[in-house]
Amino acid sequence: MRVEGELPAIERGAVLVYRLFDIADEVDLKRAQSLVTAQRLPLARPRGTPIVLPNPPLALSLGVRSLHLAGRSFDAEISARAFDFGALSIRLRIPLTPETSWADAAAIVREAQVEETLTAVGREERSRLVDRLRPALAGAHESELFEDYVVLALERLAPAMQATALPLGAVARLLLGEPLEVKLAEAELAEATRHRSSYYGDDLCVAGWSTALVVEPSGDTDALEVLDFANAQLLELRYYDELLDGALDRLYADVAARRGRGASFLRNYAPVLHRAMALMLEIAEFVERVENAIKIIGDTYLARLYGSAVEVLRIPAWERSVTRKQALLQQVYDVLKSEVDASRTFWLELLVVFLIVVELLVALGGH
Numbered sequence: 001m002r003v004e005g006e007l008p009a010i011e012r013g014a015v016l017v018y019r020l021f022d023i024a025d026e027v028d029l030k031r032a033q034s035l036v037t038a039q040r041l042p043l044a045r046p047r048g049t050p051i052v053l054p055n056p057p058l059a060l061s062l063g064v065r066s067l068h069l070a071g072r073s074f075d076a077e078i079s080a081r082a083f084d085f086g087a088l089s090i091r092l093r094i095p096l097t098p099e100t101s102w103a104d105a106a107a108i109v110r111e112a113q114v115e116e117t118l119t120a121v122g123r124e125e126r127s128r129l130v131d132r133l134r135p136a137l138a139g140a141h142e143s144e145l146f147e148d149y150v151v152l153a154l155e156r157l158a159p160a161m162q163a164t165a166l167p168l169g170a171v172a173r174l175l176l177g178e179p180l181e182v183k184l185a186e187a188e189l190a191e192a193t194r195h196r197s198s199y200y201g202d203d204l205c206v207a208g209w210s211t212a213l214v215v216e217p218s219g220d221t222d223a224l225e226v227l228d229f230a231n232a233q234l235l236e237l238r239y240y241d242e243l244l245d246g247a248l249d250r251l252y253a254d255v256a257a258r259r260g261r262g263a264s265f266l267r268n269y270a271p272v273l274h275r276a277m278a279l280m281l282e283i284a285e286f287v288e289r290v291e292n293a294i295k296i297i298g299d300t301y302l303a304r305l306y307g308s309a310v311e312v313l314r315i316p317a318w319e320r321s322v323t324r325k326q327a328l329l330q331q332v333y334d335v336l337k338s339e340v341d342a343s344r345t346f347w348l349e350l351l352v353v354f355l356i357v358v359e360l361l362v363a364l365g366g367h
Helices: 029-035 102-114 116-136 168-176 186-192 222-259 270-291 300-312 315-366
Strands: 009-022 058-069 072-082 087-096 146-158 204-207 211-215
Touching (some): 009 102, 009 116, 009 222, 029 058, 029 116, 058 116, 087 102, 087 116, 087 222, 116 146, 168 186, 204 222, 204 300, 211 222, 222 270, 270 315
Parallel strands (some): 146 211
Antiparallel strands (some): 009 146, 058 072, 072 087, 204 211
16 A cells, blocks of 8 residues: 555445444344344355354344535435344445545544434434344343444545555544544554455455445445444443443442451351352353354455454453453352351351250250
């Protein structure tokens, strides 16, 4: 990619605005499919490379909505993806008119990154869809957490050019939400565009923290779906990280309150142990579902793209945070269980001594 150069216009493309929400502990996708007009979403590259989706998400269309961005009006196509691990992705597709300049497209992307009305639209669509899917939701809940992501998805440039020939500086500014006239340091240019992948030369995917550029002349959407998967996984990790924070705080407070009761027989840690065990099982099941949500076996391009998305979204750091708090929860459970077992042993031994004394007293009384 060139560092600087003449920017092409966009002959065919769209700005895709994602808002992802956590709606339940689990979604029964088969039952959900019977409640709405939708289809399961397989991933299949034209090359036929195996991509394993143990439980493909549910894809459905939600109609069209008028939006106003960057001084223009658009009819945005709204769709959704429901994932079995409880995430719901709302996507607003804003089509770009032919000959849209790169600067205008970048302005739309920049505004979409921060526009609160788009989040409000996402929340409205989530509420409507949750009401329709409620019978298929296990542990339905409404969390304030959400993920936002914007993708500039292009199919054709004017004049036609290889995607890898796009100026590096323009791509970096797009991902960072900076105007074209901003002068970026060379190190920042390199860092912002480090996570880029190409397969044929005329396609390109550059993943950023909140924005991505995808150039795919064939119209293939697998790169978009992989990015959606990665953001859904990030959302769920953030949700369970917050859930563990609250659960640990409550456990510590509960244990402290019981320790203040003095005598061990008054403490009754059983409810605390039950809650800790239930949460550990829930977290273990969640981690397994999220980690097994997508398996890319042989497609090096998609595997590289997914790996880049995982890295740039800092998913490993969130996984480590969840794992560390899961280990803390296990430690709390083990300590409490040891105390309960020790207390139970003490009272059993005391009971045995009491029975022996009673038996001796009865024997002596008989004489």
